[in-house]
């Protein structure tokens with residue numbers, strides 16, 4: 460079946476494009492829409508930012524995305540807006556473009572189109588127009604010349620949403636998107652892209668094609684197409700299965716479908732685990748968080764993935780499904796080796812179940828990286844400490860970046876449990892990390908730095924829970 464989408468207001472149908480082609484290449488090479496630029500081709504610079512609009516909860520959801528990481532079949536059923544599609548019908552530039560000109564925020568032609576698109580998505584996101592939120596919206600758009608001040612000034616002059624034709628035409632646009640028939644299977648030139656609409660079909664395909672690439676948001680896999688220029692052959696996309704995108708709450712637990720994006724999961728973490736929400740807000744950029752999924756992060760099983768240590772301390776359960784049935788895997792048993800999970804060849808990760816927070820437990824997460832935004836961690840430390848009457852009753856501590864897999868720090872936990880919660884205990888627990896881990900040196904950090912920073916994080920958590928006045932917060936500087 461062809462892929463159907465709307466591009467800058469025009470309905471499009473594609474049946475003769477490689478499913479391994481990135482949206483960036485498609486826009487530039489097939490559609491001549493060269494306003495969308497290629498900078499890094501790996502999700503870091505934002506020059507390729509486009510906006511996708513999907514019909515959700517009775518409204519239109521506008522999200523910025525990196526076209527360099529998306530495959531063309533991921534456009535199915537969406538509206539795509541590029542910088543060429545923003546102007547009013549009489550050719551007047553969009554309010555954001557005008558504001559950038561007025562505030563001298565229009566800089567080189569390479570980054571500006573991506574910046575315009577990131578701000579367009581921001582002003583249609585419903586977020587309040589505040590400096591901090593604007594910084595967050597622009598964290599995935601690198602500018603190497605004069606800086607962000609005039610760009611932020613321009614963003615501050617506009618209402619959210621601006622009174623543009625997108626706001627005026629939202630009903631018509633939603634009807635057009637809802638009218639698009641979804642394709643569950645696309646084939647071209649001996650390559651296949653499956654977008655199964657049900658769990659049953661997803662696990663059937665997984666069993667039939669164990670060598671196919673299983674695609675969540677593509678922020679890891681997309682680089683194979685974008686940077687390595689690889690033909691992917693056969694891809695099975697999880698995003699169209701409703702159960703994979705679900706978030707369910709009971710009295711005691713939350714179940715998050717493996718294809719839930721960071722953006723969709725964020726409000727949940729903000730409500731229940733604010734410290735973990737701070738960590739999630741620092742994953743990549745908005746463009747990355749709009750595409751990347753929790754399931755992709757854990758199945759990638761990177762030792763420096765940001766969410767696995769969260770799931771380890773929460774004693775999460777990973778729900779795996781195959782045609783043979785459903786299997787529950789404790790987080791601790793999931794990461795079996797470097798970039799290797801406990802999933803069998805025919806299994807997919809369906810969902811992740813986490814408990815609701817315990818009122819006596821302190822939850823903390825810290826990410827150490829060279830930059831605050833848009834950087835991969837050198838070390839991630841996550842803590843869940845149940846403290847009663849000044850004594851640590853239960854400790855769950857997990858780290859990323861300290862071993863070949865994300866892992867619990869069991870010696871550190873044992874030092875904490877039963878001990879009074881004071882500076883001496885925090886120091887001893889930090890020292891115990893030397894028995895838990897022997898971290899390696901690489902271009903992100905030396906082993907010695909990792910050891911010291913991990914011990915310091917234990918001390919930091921103590922200071923944070925002790926009304927300390929000596930703590931420095933990098934964002935407050």
Ligand SMILES: Cc1cc2nc3c(=O)[nH]c(=O)nc-3n(C[C@H](O)[C@H](O)[C@H](O)COP(=O)(O)OP(=O)(O)OC[C@H]3O[C@@H](n4cnc5c(N)ncnc54)[C@H](O)[C@@H]3O)c2cc1C
Pocket residue numbers: 501502503672673674675676677678679680681697717718741742743744747750751752753754755756757758759763764765766802806807808809833834835836
């Ligand atoms: C610019 C940039 C910045 C980034 N920053 C960060 C960061 O700060 N922190 C961080 O942790 N990561 C970061 N990442 C990595 C990436 O964004 C995350 O790992 C993301 O969560 C991957 O999710 P995805 O849905 O995009 O995965 P995909 O690329 O779709 O898949 C990743 C892997 O998981 C497998 N997979 C996906 N879904 C399933 C499933 N349901 N069952 C079984 N296997 C599955 C895929 O087959 C693949 O092997 C960054 C990436 C980029 C490009």
Ligand code: FES
Pocket residue numbers: 496497498499500501502503504505506507508525526527528
């Ligand atoms: S080209 Fe740099 S993020 Fe896509």
Ligand code: FES
Pocket residue numbers: 566567568569570571601602603604605606
């Ligand atoms: S706008 Fe391109 S480098 Fe600053």
